[in-house]
Amino acid sequence: MATLVLVRHGRTTANATGVLAGRTPGVELDETGTQQAGAAGRRLAGLALAEIVSSPLERCRQSATALLAQQPSAGAQRVLVEDDLSECDYGEWQGRALSELAQEPLWATVQTQPTAAVFPGGESMPAMQARGVAAVRRHDARITQASGPHAVWAAVSHGDVIKAILADALGMHLDSFQRLDVHPASISIVHYGGPRPAVLGVNTLEGELGWLGRTPGETVGGGAGAAR
Template sequence: MTTLLLVRHGQSTWNAAGLMQGQTAHVPLTELGHEQARGAATELKGLRPGAMVASDLHRAVQTAEHCMAATGRRFTTTPALREQGYGVLEGRPSRELWDLVDWTDVHWSADGGESLAQLHARVATYLDGLRAAPPAEVVALVTHGDTIRAAQAVLAGDGPEAMPAVTPHNGSITRLEL
């Protein structure tokens, strides 16, 4: 059995500003985000991951750098662990989206974006690869809120319609068994 430690990146500048991030690559952590990442890194050190993989988006890479400093474990990056893509909606105030997004349709996506069903499938494919060839008994994945929710559903055997409603907090660690 492989233990997955899913680390959500620290608060980003767009989290703080209430903007939809999605797969916008360049968004950095705030000072609070760096503090949250250091806190997650300290907790991760005690959990002793044997391997670490991060989303290739800047906020996750910055968080993984803190985790690497604390654990001494180098990391690789992959686009498979990116946040759900919101296409043309990225950079807009999140509050505006409640009237634009059909949150009840797992196949809905914004222009240039990705549906929940597509996110779920992407995460399932990545986890299938980990299951087939785990790099260690304990693997840290530094990633994003929707990606963690998708992983929770996949590993529970649920489809995208059953993804948990609650997004893990910035700088938190969610433990799952693969």
């Protein structure tokens, strides 16, 4: 199977001011976020990404465009928008200050038992995970068939969505997914295939990625790592 690079969008004005943006239209990268997305693009510039797939929200499409701008001529030629990679539908929580939301009874549920969390007027966290995982697996199978098992592709999405996808790949219960950190413009890496997914990186912010695309082997005792 191909290798999936999960990229969170860069910082936004909402992130910087402590507001839960959700699906609010018009939330864009701030100056720091633009720089962060450019840095993520430079990390991936040595790879010819087979495709770049993005959440439809502006901040992700801006980040995906920054990745595309630094691709070699043999790399992805456009950004494909995927609705199922969109931010969690936080419903009535959308647009409110995080400091205010922390006083809500549901906040503790979101932090400690997200499988029981349903946002008022929005979606549940298990529903968010289900659509996100289904989307990346669907695109991964399609890209593998089209471009081969050594293909590398990128999905640009949101913090909670990426954490939920990583939790599934790690065999981690969704109720534990808040233990994961996914920073703005961070890169996490998943390889589907074999008896189980292989998680090759979580929340990475630095380092060259030219070694991607080499299928992980099944090993006992840790293995020797990818050839450099």
